[in-house]
Amino acid sequence: MTALPDLKVELAGLTLKNPVMTASGTFGYGEEFADYVNLAELGAIVVKGLSLNSKLGNPPPRIVETASGMLNTIGLQNIGVHVFVQEKLPRLRRFGVPIIANVYGETIEEYRAVSEILTNCRGCAALEINISCPNVKKGGISFGLEGESAAEVTAEVKKVTDLPVIVKLSPQARSITEVAKSVEAAGADAISLINTIPGMAVDIHTRKSRLSQVTGGLSGPAIKPIALKMVWDVIKTVSIPVIGVGGIMTAQDALEYLIVGARAIQVGTANFIDPRATVKIIEGISLYLRQKGARSVRDIIGTFEES
Amino acid sequence: MFEAEVKTNFEKVSGYGVISLLLPSIFPVPRPGQFIMVRLYDGTDPLLRRPFSICNFHQTKENSQIDILYRVVGRGTEMMRSLRRGDKVSISRPSGTAFNIPMHVKRICLVAGGVGIAPLVYLARFFHRHHRKGEIFTYVGMKTEKEEKGLCVSELMDISHRFVVATEDGSTGYVGLVTEAFRQDINEIINEETAVYACGPREMIRALASFLIDGRVFCQVSMEERMACGMGACLGCVVALKGREGNVYYGRVCTDGPVFNLRHVIWEERK
Numbered sequence A: 001m002t003a004l005p006d007l008k009v010e011l012a013g014l015t016l017k018n019p020v021m022t023a024s025g026t027f028g029y030g031e032e033f034a035d036y037v038n039l040a041e042l043g044a045i046v047v048k049g050l051s052l053n054s055k056l057g058n059p060p061p062r063i064v065e066t067a068s069g070m071l072n073t074i075g076l077q078n079i080g081v082h083v084f085v086q087e088k089l090p091r092l093r094r095f096g097v098p099i100i101a102n103v104y105g106e107t108i109e110e111y112r113a114v115s116e117i118l119t120n121c122r123g124c125a126a127l128e129i130n131i132s133c134p135n136v137k138k139g140g141i142s143f144g145l146e147g148e149s150a151a152e153v154t155a156e157v158k159k160v161t162d163l164p165v166i167v168k169l170s171p172q173a174r175s176i177t178e179v180a181k182s183v184e185a186a187g188a189d190a191i192s193l194i195n196t197i198p199g200m201a202v203d204i205h206t207r208k209s210r211l212s213q214v215t216g217g218l219s220g221p222a223i224k225p226i227a228l229k230m231v232w233d234v235i236k237t238v239s240i241p242v243i244g245v246g247g248i249m250t251a252q253d254a255l256e257y258l259i260v261g262a263r264a265i266q267v268g269t270a271n272f273i274d275p276r277a278t279v280k281i282i283e284g285i286s287l288y289l290r291q292k293g294a295r296s297v298r299d300i301i302g303t304f305e306e307s
Numbered sequence B: 001m002f003e004a005e006v007k008t009n010f011e012k013v014s015g016y017g018v019i020s021l022l023l024p025s026i027f028p029v030p031r032p033g034q035f036i037m038v039r040l041y042d043g044t045d046p047l048l049r050r051p052f053s054i055c056n057f058h059q060t061k062e063n064s065q066i067d068i069l070y071r072v073v074g075r076g077t078e079m080m081r082s083l084r085r086g087d088k089v090s091i092s093r094p095s096g097t098a099f100n101i102p103m104h105v106k107r108i109c110l111v112a113g114g115v116g117i118a119p120l121v122y123l124a125r126f127f128h129r130h131h132r133k134g135e136i137f138t139y140v141g142m143k144t145e146k147e148e149k150g151l152c153v154s155e156l157m158d159i160s161h162r163f164v165v166a167t168e169d170g171s172t173g174y175v176g177l178v179t180e181a182f183r184q185d186i187n188e189i190i191n192e193e194t195a196v197y198a199c200g201p202r203e204m205i206r207a208l209a210s211f212l213i214d215g216r217v218f219c220q221v222s223m224e225e226r227m228a229c230g231m232g233a234c235l236g237c238v239v240a241l242k243g244r245e246g247n248v249y250y251g252r253v254c255t256d257g258p259v260f261n262l263r264h265v266i267w268e269e270r271k
């Protein structure tokens, strides 16, 4: 029997058991999956985006399936940071898995306020700053389009927290590498990407959108090649760790991101189809490493050969 | 998640099928109104699981069996139609809220629109088994007579005290919408010991709400919305509901529903 490969990765001062996390908004507040997954086996859980006060979200229909993907316009419905800290977090902490809170604000002040509350409650391992949600009228994406505003949010959040700050980038950014450089300069400890890609679907009988909001965010396997390329581009531009997100269904998909240099990955839409997708991906990575005779996942990360 | 094996799959009339799935005996006994998420394809297109109501459930020593009544409307249900004996599909455990029959209820009225009949069949059988003296009044709406066979109405007919079919084209039974057929009878059939259960298109339930609004009649409805996860995680499947303080909130059909009290559902469209 050879020893199992070491899956540990270091990320912005955190040591993760393995590089597999859940993507925000696709794993609820974690508990929903506790019957299917031993949550302690995951690298980390990223919870649904949190705003200062609870948010109603957009009217239905909020989702529609498209070729190998889905569009959503949830509109960041969430219970608000206070209820999260009081009710959800204590229960979630008992599972013994690092919890990363996804932070959303309509204004810079809101990003600060939410980050401060999450820092003071001492239950979160890191903050993921969502400047990339395409489905809200204010905030979110509007900070993620240009380097300057992205840097400003990052710097302001850094002032109120001592937790590692991960900034989640949008594929809609005018130049995603510019935004990446700016948030790195502003003190981001890591970068995650991508959030969903805007898209639409039309009902040919009513000639209306198949969603309540005309457009939505595309996720799932359909976006993987685009996301992978963006992740690779960002990895080449910054020196902080990068977390790859987008269309990861299998260990093979996850390994592609790791090979181009992602320090960790997040699994999103795949959780809906198979609630055990994350643990299957962890097992698959481990199997791959054994087959390649690698002792650690770190021997694979960033080994992409351009020619 | 459970692996189910197809036992039979009949297309009764074009576009309507009944599929029976065999499951390990550890499969939890579903309550009437609950649904399962079915994965019809292992690849990525179609990608998501599809929700289906439990139309029937039997248990033997060796295994359990679920019956699903389905209408072919798109690619997923098209794939369901092509399943054959011995094929395997992955299904979730029974999910969501169930119909609740208050202790004092002696008569249930079922209002079904099309395949919305599915969860009501299971409810009726359950009621029939547990309330031997109870009465069942059934109203089933469809576009045209041909669908009658596809909707397995005969099962319900046998245990119903009154059984009304309404067709929109007037080919059989009551001519018009099922809610109109039901409305004609309500003064006669509804008393303090009656409960109403409905499942069907949103417009049908909205019509029901328009004349059952006073909240005096106990009425529960099973709602439909497009789903991604079916387990409360994505917030994709919501309907607008009245909160305790009169506020509006979006509840999840998959975990807060699919069965809701009619008086909690809000019908005004929001933007």
Ligand SMILES: Cc1cc2nc3c(=O)[nH]c(=O)nc-3n(C[C@H](O)[C@H](O)[C@H](O)COP(=O)(O)OP(=O)(O)OC[C@H]3O[C@@H](n4cnc5c(N)ncnc54)[C@H](O)[C@@H]3O)c2cc1C
Residues within 6 Å of the ligand: A065, B035, B046, B050, B051, B052, B053, B054, B068, B069, B070, B071, B072, B073, B074, B075, B076, B077, B078, B115, B118, B119, B223, B224, B225, B226, B227, B253, B258
């Ligand atoms: C709780 C619940 C219980 C259900 N029970 C049954 C049942 O017992 N029998 C049955 O035949 N159908 C049932 N449905 C509807 C069924 O899930 C859809 O018809 C099915 O998902 C369509 O899949 P498709 O790939 O064939 O169609 P698609 O190609 O996905 O879509 C075809 C059409 O169906 C609509 N549709 C897609 N998904 C849903 C959905 N989840 N709910 C409503 N409309 C949808 C689309 O908007 C589109 O107009 C239920 C739905 C819910 C939410």
Ligand SMILES: Cc1cc2nc3c(=O)[nH]c(=O)nc-3n(C[C@H](O)[C@H](O)[C@H](O)COP(=O)(O)O)c2cc1C
Residues within 6 Å of the ligand: A023, A024, A025, A026, A048, A049, A050, A072, A074, A076, A102, A130, A133, A168, A194, A195, A196, A218, A219, A220, A221, A223, A245, A246, A247, A248, A266, A267, A268, A269, A270, B234, B235, B236
């Ligand atoms: C239903 C749904 C809700 C989401 N909610 C959030 C959110 O609250 N915050 C956020 O940063 N990203 C959110 N996302 C984006 C995902 O975290 C992820 O970036 C995206 O879906 C791409 O990954 P995937 O293809 O693996 O799903 C959401 C995605 C989906 C599908």
Ligand code: FES
Residues within 6 Å of the ligand: B226, B227, B228, B229, B230, B231, B232, B233, B234, B235, B236, B237, B238, B252, B253, B254, B255
């Ligand atoms: S389908 Fe995901 S929350 Fe209901």
